[in-house]
Amino acid sequence: MHLNEFMPSRENMQVHVAAFDFDGTLTRHDTLIPFLWSSLGPLKFASCLVRSAPWLLAYTFKLISNHKAKARLLEVSLKGWTEYQARQHADHFVRHKLPHMWHAEGMHELTQHQRAGHATLLVSASPSIYMQQVAKRLGVNGLLCTTLQTTSDGMYTGKLLGPNCHGAEKVHRLQDWLAKHTAPEQDVVLHAYGDTRGDWPMLAMAQRAWYRGRPWVKPL
Secondary structure, eight states: OOGGGGOSOSSOOEEEEEEEOOTTTTBSSOSHHHHHHHHHOHHHHHHHHHHHHHHHHHHHTTSSOHHHHHHHHHHHHHTTOBHHHHHHHHHHIIIIIGGGTBOHHHHHHHHHHHHTTOEEEEEEEEEHHHHHHHHHHHTOSEEEEEOEEEOTTSBEEEEESSOOSOTHHHHHHHHHHHHHHSOTTOEEEEEEEESSGGGHHHHHTOSEEEETTEEOOOOO
16 A cells, blocks of 8 residues: 555655654653563562563673563563463553553654644554554554564464564664555655654654654764
């Protein structure tokens, strides 16, 4: 599907695409830990933290990557879940927990782009296990996020399917999405919103970029 539907006329070939980071941009803080806490309960969640502690500490001291630390936490937390269990936990989280986490300013920007007829995307390192429901709830046109592996019989392995959608990977995902959904003759104006250094590569590729609610200036 090309973005012609977002254009006011064939004479105007300019289209606008707004790419939003999720955690800390559309929400006030990280959502993965609250999701795991809500789904596992305090005791199981604490057990998962203990089992992941060496990896989390290594990441804190910059000894391993964000990808490896996150992969370990997700593996010990989600391994063995069925797709049905995942949908139930995600539905409960998105319906009952997430509404208390929205960032008013970020949500306002998303709504303004949607009202203007712009294509809107979520570009997030948060996992697909609940981001798919988030995307539906927000009515965005695309979701680019960290994907989790499942077996042929619908069981979560806890492993990532492909790279963590963070840093330069956000740029790769956006480039692929734009190549599939825009035509060469279209003048695409990319708006990007983020709140951490992991969003800087995505902000750098945008014509209009916002960082923590302010216009972003690329560091020297």
